[in-house]
Amino acid sequence: MMDSLTSPKHHQPGTQTLLxxxxxxxxxxxxxxxxxxxxxxxxxxxxxxRMARHFIAxxxxxxxxxxxxxxxxxxxxxxxxxxGALIDSEAAWEGPLTKLRRPEELVIASMRALQPEPARLxxxxxxxxxxxxxxxxxxxWSAPSPEGxxxxxxxxxxxxxxxxxxxxxxxxxxxxxxxxxxxxTVAHDVLPDLPSRQTLKALKAAPDRQTGIALLLASPSxxxx
Amino acid sequence: MPTxxxxxxxxxxxxxxxALPRLSLASTGSEQRLVVIxxxxxxxxxxxxxxxxxxxxxxxxxKVALPMPGSSGGILDLDGFxxxxxxxxxxxxxxxxxxxxxxxxxxxxxxxRSHFEAQDMLEGGGASARVLKTGWLNRxxxxxxxxxxxxxxxxxxxxxxxxxxPAEVTSLQPGGHSDATDPFLEMVADLYRTDALLDxxxxxxxxxxxxxxxxGGRQRGRKKQLQATGQLLSAADGPRVxxxxxxxxxxxAGQKSALNNRxxxxxxxxxxxxxxxxxxxxxxxxxxxxxxxxxxxxxGTGGTDHGTGGAALLLGGAIAGGxxxxxxxxxxxxxxxxxxxxxxxxxxxxxxxxxDHLGITGPDIFPGAPAASSGLIRPA
Numbered sequence: 001m002m003d004s005l006t007s008p009k010h011h012q013p014g015t016q017t018l019l020x021x022x023x024x025x026x027x028x029x030x031x032x033x034x035x036x037x038x039x040x041x042x043x044x045x046x047x048x049x050r051m052a053r054h055f056i057a058x059x060x061x062x063x064x065x066x067x068x069x070x071x072x073x074x075x076x077x078x079x080x081x082x083x084g085a086l087i088d089s090e091a092a093w094e095g096p097l098t099k100l101r102r103p104e105e106l107v108i109a110s111m112r113a114l115q116p117e118p119a120r121l122x123x124x125x126x127x128x129x130x131x132x133x134x135x136x137x138x139x140x141w142s143a144p145s146p147e148g149x150x151x152x153x154x155x156x157x158x159x160x161x162x163x164x165x166x167x168x169x170x171x172x173x174x175x176x177x178x179x180x181x182x183x184x185t186v187a188h189d190v191l192p193d194l195p196s197r198q199t200l201k202a203l204k205a206a207p208d209r210q211t212g213i214a215l216l217l218a219s220p221s222x223x224x225x
Numbered sequence: 226m227p228t229x230x231x232x233x234x235x236x237x238x239x240x241x242x243x244a245l246p247r248l249s250l251a252s253t254g255s256e257q258r259l260v261v262i263x264x265x266x267x268x269x270x271x272x273x274x275x276x277x278x279x280x281x282x283x284x285x286x287x288k289v290a291l292p293m294p295g296s297s298g299g300i301l302d303l304d305g306f307x308x309x310x311x312x313x314x315x316x317x318x319x320x321x322x323x324x325x326x327x328x329x330x331x332x333x334x335x336x337x338r339s340h341f342e343a344q345d346m347l348e349g350g351g352a353s354a355r356v357l358k359t360g361w362l363n364r365x366x367x368x369x370x371x372x373x374x375x376x377x378x379x380x381x382x383x384x385x386x387x388x389x390x391p392a393e394v395t396s397l398q399p400g401g402h403s404d405a406t407d408p409f410l411e412m413v414a415d416l417y418r419t420d421a422l423l424d425x426x427x428x429x430x431x432x433x434x435x436x437x438x439x440x441g442g443r444q445r446g447r448k449k450q451l452q453a454t455g456q457l458l459s460a461a462d463g464p465r466v467x468x469x470x471x472x473x474x475x476x477x478a479g480q481k482s483a484l485n486n487r488x489x490x491x492x493x494x495x496x497x498x499x500x501x502x503x504x505x506x507x508x509x510x511x512x513x514x515x516x517x518x519x520x521x522x523x524x525g526t527g528g529t530d531h532g533t534g535g536a537a538l539l540l541g542g543a544i545a546g547g548x549x550x551x552x553x554x555x556x557x558x559x560x561x562x563x564x565x566x567x568x569x570x571x572x573x574x575x576x577x578x579x580x581d582h583l584g585i586t587g588p589d590i591f592p593g594a595p596a597a598s599s600g601l602i603r604p605a
Binding site: 100153157158160161162163164166167170182184198199202204205206207208209211212214215218219220223 | 265266267339340341344404405406408409410412413415416417419420422423426427429430431472474475477
């Protein structure tokens, strides 16, 4: 179901050829072309790969990409069917967490771990949230191009980006420590399956709460999803 | 002499720029000054004030035993039994002039070997962790009608538990916040060692940021902060109570070199404070405490682990010093076969300072604690 407008002033009249197929008409011309593009095998390939890369791994398993591609084509290009196939795919759930959290994901996950009730965010926390998105380079609605945000770890770890993440986590640790949040409690109650044994050991050795919380946020398993 | 406002603005700018010791200030309504230095991490009391006269010192401490008095880099003898860590040689004159007092085998009887819980007890002053939501120093100040709580200022990092409570402490929050500390980043580097992606990214980050230069600036910053603290406390209309927090005492590995550095820096800082206090030094008591001592014997990485009994230092013109006080339990009969026993409740020591130095007593300050010690403060 598509709504579109034609602007006769800007529309080049006549038959157009796209990917070897001829299209005629006004609005119908554009709609027919888009429909064909949407169901093109190359589109299926690209979208299934992008979805798998976004949710599973920078280099997604071929089996999952294939399953998504099939779902896309079989459903005539329906994205929700493809998403369903992702959830149904066993290969999608196996394996270690390897996707690096992008800044938005990191900021939100950190907030959720430290302040489960969004309505109770203090103004300091709200500022920290925005500052996180700003300094880590993912302010909402400011993606660099129609491609959207980069989706591989290397794009988010260039320069001194990791230090900026750690610095932000340090500040979050300060705010949470002031509220008496205990990092071990967060690790056990809020994120039970997440921290590795090594991380838990480090948390226990942390000299103060701020360091403990900052360590939890910095830990390899929290930086990933 | 800069104005109080200039000093405060300078202090907050400093706090914003480097991971400085946290500093909080308050007023007592009298001329007596109190500085509480909280050493976070659990400083090894047996390294701070080594009991070289104990026959079991060398065998019990093994790899972390310091050389005997008289040898190169050896313990500085104080009273024939206890000594001072060699890196703190610059404090010897203070001891000889009776302005430095050590208390040993002290601690909180219910101490847990967890930093969070132990620090809660150290600052809260309660019977166990998380019982009291306020700090003993705030409760002490709140009980004073003349104490001006609106003069209490916390700079940079929010207010530590020791100063939290009914008396309102103003917080001077600079625009920024302090940098992640080196100890924290070292712990992160450790966590990342087995993670190729993050390990490499961290390396790259550090190079980009040129952290080494920054840590040089941090040292200068710490001294400046202590200088400003001393100046503020000596000002006629200034605060009378300061709380300083220092870290880096959690020496699980490489204790010898770590403490050589830390304790030397600490002594230098204390001397800067003394100088900045000027004439006010005579009316000052500095109390240096930590949340627990450490294991008597060394671990496998040349360090020590969390322990129980520890040591504390009192310094200042107001202190009746020149001695080490302890009901020495010895190094053979250890608590749980690993730690120095606690024979004096640290809260009695703190209570004694509050009572004899600031004239503050009360059942709410250290509820359930034994009586305040006496004789720690020079008679007026």
